[in-house]
Structures are given as C-alpha cells and as structure tokens.
Amino acid sequence: MSDSVLGTAPSPATDGIRCSDAEREQVRAALYAAAGEGRLTMDEVEDRLGRLEEARFRHELAAMTADLPAPETAEVATGWRPVLAAAGRTLAADVAVLLGRSAQPAPARRRVLMIVVAVIVLLLLASVVAQGFEPHGFEPRGPMRG
Secondary structure, X not given: OOHHHHOOXXXXXXXXXXXXXXXXXXXXXXXXXXXXXXXXXXXXXXXXXXXXXHXXXXXXXXXXXOOOOOOOOOOOOOOOHHHHHHHHHHHHHHHHHHOOOOOXXXXXXXXXXHHHHHHHHHHHHHHHXXXXXXXXXXXXXXXXXX
C-alpha cells in the first residue's frame, strides 16, 4: 500500500519523478566539468558518481549538483549561419581526407565520390571561365551566320 492510501503525507521519494539515463549522463558530465575546473576533488567526484548510479529520482540528481554553478547556456543560432558553418566544417573535413591529413581515413567509396564531385566542380568552373562573363548573361561571340 502507498503512503497516500494510509493517510500519511507522501515522501519526496514516492512522489518524485524518476530520472532517465540521459539525465544521469548530464549530471555525470557536470561533475566531470566541475572536477576539471577545480571545484570538486576526485574523491568528491567518485563519491557523487557512486550515488549517481543509485539515484532513482530527479531531486536526488539535483542534490548532487546543487553546490555547483549552473552550466552556461549557449545562444541558439538561427538562419543560415548554422547551416553554412556545418557545410564549412564538412567541406574542411572532406578536403582533409582528400589531402591525407585526416586522423581517420574515409571509406574508399566516399573518397571516390569526393574526387568525382571535385572534378565536376572544376569542369563547371572551367566551362564558365572559357565562355566568359557578359553583363547580360551569355552572349554569342562573333557574327551569327544564318
């Protein structure tokens, strides 16, 4: 029978919300970060990590980080900037793989695909340069014969 059925006030443990593995992982990361910043000793971290594995409710997790500063929240970027930044990082990683400067080699299929794409881009650029640029688009060169 539960405490509420017996007429006594429910305890925080029976009335609390259970914590998830992801929430435990967030607390674990916060404890490691605090140790890295010198806010906790390794003994304190080990003690809290031991209690972390036994914790079942959210309020138990909150108690483990109550004496630590709240993590800084990063601003969420909107618009095209995050998309362009991600594309730039991907392009830089692909170029590093092509040049052999990557720590992890790319699978052969991806490497071949990147080379094919690079050749196509170079051919397109060469054709545009060979045609020349006109202010009103592409104009035929020389007199037209008809």
